[in-house]
Amino acid sequence: MLFVSLPYLVDTARESFALVDARYEQVARTLGSSPALAFFRVALPLAWRGVLAGSVLMWARGISEFGAVVILAYNPKVMPVLVFERFSGFGLNAAKPLALLIALIALVFFVALRVLVAPRRRVGGKAGQAAAGAGPVAGGVRMNDAGTATNDAGINSPGMSELGLTEPGLHDAGGLQA
Numbered sequence: 001m002l003f004v005s006l007p008y009l010v011d012t013a014r015e016s017f018a019l020v021d022a023r024y025e026q027v028a029r030t031l032g033s034s035p036a037l038a039f040f041r042v043a044l045p046l047a048w049r050g051v052l053a054g055s056v057l058m059w060a061r062g063i064s065e066f067g068a069v070v071i072l073a074y075n076p077k078v079m080p081v082l083v084f085e086r087f088s089g090f091g092l093n094a095a096k097p098l099a100l101l102i103a104l105i106a107l108v109f110f111v112a113l114r115v116l117v118a119p120r121r122r123v124g125g126k127a128g129q130a131a132a133g134a135g136p137v138a139g140g141v142r143m144n145d146a147g148t149a150t151n152d153a154g155i156n157s158p159g160m161s162e163l164g165l166t167e168p169g170l171h172d173a174g175g176l177q178a
Contacts (some may be wrong), residue, residue, distance in 0.1 A: 004068065005061040009054035016050020017043060049117065056113065063102070 028038035087095035
């Protein structure tokens with residue numbers, strides 16, 4: 001199953017890392033980070049959603065694998081094969097509990113994933129106003145849509161796009177605005 005499912009993870013993660021601008025890692029290297037530290041502190045935080053999406057795709061493909069398991073390795077039984085065996089041997093009523101268990105496991109997994117990945121919104125005061133509509137917030141600095149950074153004191157500074165560090169409107173590796 002790994003042989004069939006792994007390309008989902010590899011392709012998604014590769015595309016996510018390709019969206020990370022190499023200049024960010026170069027800046028971290030000029031500030032004294034080792035290549036590994038630059039990867040873990042710069043590239044991975046920007047690409048983690050793509051890696052997680054690839055992991056979910058791989059898991060979903062692996063959990064639903066039926067044909068190859070039935071043909072090549074009937075034992076030990078995986079859940080879809082067990083559901084099929086119960087259905088073909090004992091009928092629908094015997095297969096329902098296992099099918100429900102698979103559905104509940106997937107539901108719990110996806111709800112937990114949604115809670116972990118959903119963007120956090122701060123409410124109240126200036127930080128709440130920043131989260132409500134002024135773009136991403138990082139350490140009291142907001143990026144507005146014009147590419148200008150504004151801190152909590154209202155002082156404007158050139159944005160990353162004005163400095164040539166990113167394309168206008170892109171604030172993370174996925175190209176999505178928060």
